[in-house]
Amino acid sequence: MRAELSGGRTAGRDTADDLARGLGVLSLALGSAELAAPSAVARLAGVRTGGPTVQAVTSLYGARELVQGAGILSGRGTARWVWSRVVGDVLDVGTLAVGAARRGAAPARLGWSLAALAGVTAADVMTARGLSRRSGAAASGVRAVAAITVNRPRAEVYRHWRDLEHLPEFMAHLRPVSTDGSGSSHREAAGPAGSTIRGDAEIVEDRENEIISWRSVKDADVQNTGSVRFLQAAGGRGTEVVVELRYRPPGGRVGAVVAKLLGEEPNQQLRDDLRHSKQVLEIGEVVRSEGSPAGQSTRRQLAQRPAQPVA
Structure with missing residues (x-):
């Protein structure tokens, strides 16, 4: 596996993430206000008079906003949660118009409210x-999954993967990783046919001893997302490491086929790198021979001979 796992935390996210986070906070704030003072919120929006119906509807919408805000800020299924806000916006406009017509409206406040709703x-x-x-x-790309059991505690295995600058010790295609004080990282990796793949990545989920998830930033040569999960192995046999990778290969599906023929296909890399990681953790070094010092490669396997220690 290449530098796809060499992402680090970054100080800034892309525009969609920044907006989503802001919308999530807005939902929590608005929902709290609607639940705490439904009549006041209705009057502020332009509905002159309150009542049990107005209070009940406003409180219900407040609960909806809280659920949506929590969903967005959880970082899981963010796009679906934001789309649910769009549906809620349409519902808010219709409800506000009906409520103002039935119970009278303050024109200025109603106008400001509708303008604000349009902007949101x-x-x-x-x-x-x-x-x-x-x-x-990400979903339309190629998917690769591999797993291995390592006879070491989860905390140790997690630290082994989380130390970004040490990843090249067991990732044969990865060149030294550079990081800065903000936690972002830049990396280069050997690609198919001697090419070089460059790009940055960021960690989007990091739960100690459980999971590390990442995604590439928009300027990366190869767009990718993925995760490494650390599970308790059955029978007290250590830690099961499960890696999932999705990526968009250069050249599309044709490029993926060519990479596979050249021995540079991610499923192969995942298996090799997981095996190397297990060796580093259990015996302190990667066991290689002169025949395949950088893992499996079709070009190297074409000229086979008895294995010898690396010079």
Whole structure:
């Protein structure tokens, strides 16, 4: 596996992530206000008179906002949660118009409220589209999964993977990783046919001893997302490491086929790198021979001979 796992925390996220986080905070704030003072919120929006119905509807919408805000900030299924806000925006406009017509309206406040809703709806739609495009791009790529059991505690295995600058010790294609004070990282990796792949990545989920998830930034040569999970192995046999990778190969599907023929296909790399990681953790070094010092490669296997220690 190449530098796809060499991502680090970054000080800034892309525009869609920043907007999504802001919308999540807005949902929590608005939902709290609607639950705490439903009549006051209704009057502020332009509905002159309250009542049990207005209070109940406003409180219900407040609960909806809280759920949506929590969903967005959880970082799971963010695009779906933001799209649910778009649906809620349409519902808010319709409800506000009906409520104002039935119970009287303060024209100035109603106008400001509708203008604010229009602006928020535009932000919701733009954010949802950006997140959906990115998710769709990752989902449409190639998927690779591999797993291995390491006879070491989960905490030790997690630290081994989380130390970004040490990843090249067991990732044959990865060149030295550079990091800065903010936690972001830049890496280069050997690609198919002697090419070089460059790009940055960021960690989007990091739960100690459980999971590390990452994604590439938009300027990376190869767009990719993935995760490493650390599970308790059955029978007290240490830690099961499960790696999942999705990427968009250069040249599309044709490029993926060519890479596989050249022995540079991610499923092969995943298996090799997991085996190397296990060797480093259990015996302190990667066991290699002169025949395949950098792991399996079709070009090297074409000229086989008895294995010898690396010079």
